[in-house]
Amino acid sequence: MGPGRLFKRGTSYVLDYRDADGKRHHYSLGADKRVAERRRAELIRRRDMELDGLGSLEGQQMQLGELTQLYIADLAARTSPGHTKNVVARLARTLEALEPSRVCDLRPLHVLRLRAMAIRDGRSNRTANLIGETLKAMLNWAVEAGVIAQSPIARLKKLPEGKGHQVHRRRALSDDEVDRFLAASRADDERCEREARRVGTTHVPQTPLWLLLLDTGARWGEARQLTWGDVSFADQLLVLRAETTKAKKERAIPLTDPLAQELRDLRIQHQQLLGRIPTVADRVLLSPRGSALSVATNNPMRIFDRVLERAQIDRTDGQGRHMVIHGLRHSFATRLERAGVPLTHAQRLMGHSDPKLTAQIYTHLGVDDLRGAIKKLGRPSDELAARTATETSR
Numbered sequence: 590m591g592p593g594r595l596f597k598r599g600t601s602y603v604l605d606y607r608d609a610d611g612k613r614h615h616y617s618l619g620a621d622k623r624v625a626e627r628r629r630a631e632l633i634r635r636r637d638m639e640l641d642g643l644g645s646l647e648g649q650q651m652q653l654g655e656l657t658q659l660y661i662a663d664l665a666a667r668t669s670p671g672h673t674k675n676v677v678a679r680l681a682r683t684l685e686a687l688e689p690s691r692v693c694d695l696r697p698l699h700v701l702r703l704r705a706m707a708i709r710d711g712r713s714n715r716t717a718n719l720i721g722e723t724l725k726a727m728l729n730w731a732v733e734a735g736v737i738a739q740s741p742i743a744r745l746k747k748l749p750e751g752k753g754h755q756v757h758r759r760r761a762l763s764d765d766e767v768d769r770f771l772a773a774s775r776a777d778d779e780r781c782e783r784e785a786r787r788v789g790t791t792h793v794p795q796t797p798l799w800l801l802l803l804d805t806g807a808r809w810g811e812a813r814q815l816t817w818g819d820v821s822f823a824d825q826l827l828v829l830r831a832e833t834t835k836a837k838k839e840r841a842i843p844l845t846d847p848l849a850q851e852l853r854d855l856r857i858q859h860q861q862l863l864g865r866i867p868t869v870a871d872r873v874l875l876s877p878r879g880s881a882l883s884v885a886t887n888n889p890m891r892i893f894d895r896v897l898e899r900a901q902i903d904r905t906d907g908q909g910r911h912m913v914i915h916g917l918r919h920s921f922a923t924r925l926e927r928a929g930v931p932l933t934h935a936q937r938l939m940g941h942s943d944p945k946l947t948a949q950i951y952t953h954l955g956v957d958d959l960r961g962a963i964k965k966l967g968r969p970s971d972e973l974a975a976r977t978a979t980e981t982s983r
Contacts, residue, residue, distance in 0.1 A: 590640075592633050595625060601666050604629050608735040609639040616734065617666030618659075628659060636735050648737035649693035653684055656692065659736065660727045669835065671810060679723045692728070695741045700724065704748065714748040721745050760910035761919040764927070766902050767803060773900035774799050777892070781877060791862055793875045795892055797848075797855045798882075799917065801827075801874070804848045806921035806939050808835060809914060813882035817856065818869030825849050829940070840940045890914065922947065 593606025601617045602625035608614060616632070618625035635648055657680050665673045686703055689695045700721045707717040721742065728740035762770060778794040785792035801812055805827060814833040821828070829840040844852070852873070859867045862879050872881050876888065893914050897904060904912050918939075925935045936944045 590636070593629065595629055598666075601662075603666070604632065606633065606636070609636050610735075614734065616663045619662040619665075628662065631659075632734070632736065639735060639738075648731075649691075649739075651692050651737065652690055653687070653692060653695070654690070656731055656736065657684065657727065659734075660730055663730070663734075668837070669810075669832075672835070676723060679719060680727065683720055683724055692731075692737055692741065697742050697745045700742055700745060713750075715750045718747045718750065722747065758908075758910040759916045759919055760906055760908075760912055761916055761923040762803075762902070762912070764924070766900070767920060767924075769900040770896060770902060771796065771800060771803075774896045777896055777899060791879060792877055793858065793862065793879050794855070795877060797851045798874050799893075799896070800848050800851050802914070802917040803920055803924075804845045805842045806918050806925075807842070808918060811835070813872075813874055815873040816869060817867050817871050817873055820844075820852060820873060822849065822853065834940055836940055836942055838940070840937075842938055 590607050590611075593604050595602055595604050595618070597603070598617075600620050602619060602622055604614075604616050604618055604625070606614060606616075606629075618628040639648070661673065661677055661680075664676060668676075683703065686706075687695070687699055689699060703720050704717040707720060708714070725740065725742055725745060728737065728742065731737045732740055774796040775794075778792070778796055781792045782794070798812070801807065801815075802809070805812075807815075807829060811829045811833050815827070815829070819828045819830060820826075825844045827842045827844055829842070831837050831839045834840055855873070856867060859871065859875070862875075863871070874882050876882055877892070882889070890913075894904065897912060902912065906912075922935060922939060925938065930938075932944050932948055936947045939947050941947045
């Protein structure tokens with residue numbers, strides 16, 4: 590079958606080869622050519638051994654650390670840097686705690702023990718499941734790539750992850766809370782603007798950020814990377830580019846009228862701040878001091894908490910559910926459901942691959958919504974009640 594073809598795509602070297610079954614694969618082997626050549630030789634060697642009937646035994650002898658390096662090199666070319674970073678950290682912690690170091694020595698019992706330790710430490714079932722699921726994903730990838738013959742934990746089942754097993758539950762804002770939150774944010778922006786003028790600096794309003802999260806359902810990482818080239822005022826449309834989304838798929842979201850106006854005003858303020866017309870490459874959302882937004886660190890969360898306090902919205906409700914920045918995305922989904930938007934439409938707007946995720950995780954209908962549904966049942970009419978009483982007296 591040959592050694593395959595190694596070529597450079599962007600910053601990474603990619604191997605084009607056929608496995609023992611003749612199936613064609615493209616795998617990223619990293620940015621260093623010497624490392625990529627070494628990994629190619631290992632993949633081809635294992636494929637040839639499998640063709641000779643020796644691949645099963647040889648592959649299962651591989652060190653888990655070595656397998657991790659192959660997996661991460663390919664994963665980095667297929668997913669976002671943030672996801673890759675999380676997987677690297679999770680696998681590093683798991684491999685450090687695991688007793689076996691080779692694939693053939695790994696047993697489901699080893700993963701079960703790690704999950705039990707995580708539960709004892711107060712982790713939720715979902716967090717505990719990530720231990721086994723991340724390891725399983727790597728081993729499944731190795732099977733598909735022909736690196737190993739089988740995964741020793743392929744049949745390991747997940748722990749239940751329903752609401753009864755959640756440790757930290759998020760909540761959504763009600764319609765009244767959304768109004769109060771935005772009003773409090775505008776008041777906070779006005780206060781910060783007065784203070785900035787007093788000391789001779791500028792303040793970039795943050796209300797457009799919160800309104801965008803509420804009216805588009807964008808994730809923080811998606812929203813912070815928006816540029817003015819992603820906003821079309823003519824079509825009243827916002828486009829989340831594939832390279833910025835979690836699923837690596839482009840998502841187009843129509844703008845509400847209030848959000849479109851807020852962004853127009855924001856663009857004018859950016860022009861004043863920059864001293865020029867913003868270009869298509871300039872970021873839409875900036876920090877209060879005019880720098881690009883980073884990950885959701887202490888500063889945006891401090892502003893978020895300050896606005897919640899001003900709006901008199903409890904961070905934790907009576908059911909123990911927490912209001913965090915990501916809760917604005919939950920609020921978007923809940924508002925869609927209240928408005929009667931079909932689940933398939935909500936799924937596309939949210940960017941979920943499975944509608945079950947939209948239905949089960951991101952819906953937070955409150956008691957008032959359910960009370961309205963019960964009222965629709967109505968009551969027997971007076972005429973029916975009277976007729977029933979007459980028949981009873983006979």
